[in-house]
Amino acid sequence: MARRGNTSPVEVGINYVVLFGFAVVSLWPIVSILAQAFGPSDASVAPGGLHLENFVMAWSQGQFSTYMLNSVLVSVTVVMVSVALSVPAGYAFGTMTFRGSTWLFYLFLFGIMVPTEAILVPLFFDLRQLHLVNTVVAVAGPQVAQSIAFGTYWMRTYFRSADRAITEAAIIDGAAPRQVLWRVQAPIARPAILTLVVLIFMWTWNEFLIPLVMSPTGTLRTAPLGLAFFQGQHVTNYALMGAAAVTVAAPVVVVYLFAQRYFIAGMTEGAVK
Amino acid sequence: MATSSRAEPRPSRLARQRRASREGRSAATPYLYIAPAFLLYAAFLLFPLVRAAQFSLYAWDTVSPAKFVGFGNYVKMFNDPDLLGSFGHSAILILFYAVLPICLGLVVAAILNRAQVRGLGFFRTVIFLPQVIAMVVVAVAWTRLYSTDGSINALLRILGLGDLARAWLGDYTFALPAVGLIGTWVETGLVTILLLAGMGRTSRDLYEAARLDGAGPVAEFFAITLPAVRGEIVVAATLTVVAALKNFDVIYMTTRGGPGTSTAVPSYQVYNQAFGLGQVGMATTIGVTLALLIFGINLVLNRLGDQAVED
Incomplete structure (x- = not known):
């Protein structure tokens, strides 16, 4: 299936070697942590077979049941709030003309560049004053704000290129603006919204610094933090560490394997546009 | 209407x-x-x-009242060799997170672009995978690979280079490059996919013309492929340079800035100054400087990107 006729078989061969080598290097750390997770935990355990008891141990002893539940709570909150708010904001920027729209949009765009490291320390001390540290508000809040910055930009890009004829038809049929957005435009925008959902889910699930700072007592310790905490206790028990690490990574990896094109589209196009 | x-x-x-x-x-x-x-x-x-x-304009230890010091924290930061050094470490990490992945990505994408091979879809899935795995998990996996009895040392022993084997993350000289290579591993896939997409958009006629002129693969790369993906290179550089500056989780999980301060980076210093040493003013000073640095890099790279599009 050579696209250009004059590519020699030698070159095609080189291509396969490059592909293979690259794939091996990419997979090596992943395969080794999987081997660690499913391997025997110490010499007293019979070698061979899949040692699923490592996962049971990590889940119960390492309190990963609690950590995973915290992660679900935080991720669902961040995804739902930021998508529900980004879609109308992006719709307004993408389809309506109004005073101040340009600089207001740039203000949102600016947020994509601001590193967490710059805002987290003052935010922690201000929220502590308000007795909000160790709550969902403190852990989810900054992540909602960051996701809104990206989400508004992402949805604006989509709605700018979306078909307006259908909106005008709906208005002639007597639909109110809110109905036009949620009943007419949003269903058509599903691929763009789904991309936004999977990206925000991934960022929130994998986030480390924000829950570390915002939940100092560990009441809202999310899965990645649980792993860091676990490492402090079981640093030499590689099987347990592996099982815990695989557990933490699994939800996003599974979603990625099923919704791969949304991930790649979002992370590459989101930056190019 | x-x-x-x-x-x-x-x-x-x-x-x-x-x-x-x-x-x-x-x-x-x-x-x-x-x-x-x-x-x-x-x-x-x-x-x-x-x-x-x-x-950032105050000295505050969270216990006694805050004291206004103007730009004192900034002056102090630029005169503190450890803090200044952490920005230097970031510069080295940029080589590993951005420069190396872009060079590797260019070569691989150019090779793959010349002839379509089967299995490209599977390949894309695999090389993009590091991007979606939590950095904490990536750090746990690599900590094991770098350990004294890990597979990197095992590989060296097989190759007869056993003398080079060491605890990589505990070594004053090699800890920083070791952390950097984790970044290379994470970013190369993303960069390659970005560049492949850019090369895929390049007109086939240009290549045909070059071949009629007798250009070999190398000449073709420098004359056509490289100029065509300048925009993508700028995007890749923006993403990866920022990733190199915001790598708190990897440092926290692998070295905590050590041994000594050999892998301390601004991102980690913000956390350590505020919650380890109780120097909140200094922590925010480093945070603000990091933000300004990221704005500056975005601005410069954006300009380059606009030029690439105009040409």
Whole structure:
């Protein structure tokens, strides 16, 4: 299936070697942590077979049941709030003309560049004053704000290129603006919204610094933090560490394997546009 | 009807109102759509950023009252070899997170672009995988690979280079490059996919013409492929340079800035100054400097990107 006729078989061969080598290097750390997770935990355990008891141990002893539940709570909150708010904001920027729209949009765009490291320390001390540290508000809040910055930009890009004829038809049929957005435009925008959902889910699930700072007592310790905490206790028990690490990574990896094109589209196009 | 108002470059207030009422909305509608998003965004991002700038002008240890010091923290930071050194470490990490992946990605993408091979879909899935795995998990995996009895040392022993084997992350000289290579591993896939997409958009006719002129693969790469993906290179550079500067999780999980301060980076210093040493003013000073650095890099790279598109 050579696209250009004059590519020699030698070159095609080189291509396969490059592909293979690259794939091996990419997979090596992943395969080794999987081997660690499913391997025997110490010499007293019979070698061979899949040692699923490592996962049971990590889940119960390492309190990963609690950590995973915290992660679900935080991720669902961040995804739902930021998508529900980004879609109308992006719709307004993408389809309506109004005073101040340009600089207001740039203000949102600016947020994509601001590193967490710059805002987290003052935010922690201000929220502590308000007795909000160790709550969902403190852990989810900054992540909602960051996701809104990206989400508004992402949805604006989509709605700018979306078909307006259908909106005008709906208005002639007597639909109110809110109905036009949620009943007419949003269903058509599903691929763009789904991309936004999977990206925000991934960022929130994998986030480390924000829950570390915002939940100092560990009441809202999310899965990645649980792993860091676990490492402090079981640093030499590689099987347990592996099982815990695989557990933490699994939800996003599974979603990625099923919704791969949304991930790649979002992370590459989101930056190019 | 719609086209006439869209053709106006800056619609007058009257035109705006007319258009708004035609779409069944009042002039306030766009603001109402934006307001909820803006309120949360302002409360949790813009406001803390302003507070950060304010905090950075004070010396505060969280116990005694804050003392105004003007730009004292900034002066102190630039005169502290450890803090200044952490920015230097970031510069080295940029080589590993950005420069090396872009060079590797260019070579691999150019090779793959010349002839289509089967299995490219599977390949894309695999090389992009490091991007979606939590950095904490990536760090756990690599800590094991780098350990004294890990597979990197095992590989060296097999190759007869056993003398080089060491605890990589505990070594004053090699800990920083070792952390950097984790970044190379994470970013190369993303960069390759970005570049492949860019090369895929390049006109086939250009290559045909070059081949008729007798250009070999190398000449073809420098004459056609490289100029065609300048825009993608800028995007890849922006993403990866920023990733190199915001690598708190990897440092926290692998070395905590050690041994000594050999892998301390600004991102880690912010956390350590605030919550380890109780130097909140200095922590925010480093945070603000990091933000300014990221704005500057974005600005410069954006300019380059615009030039690449114009040419």
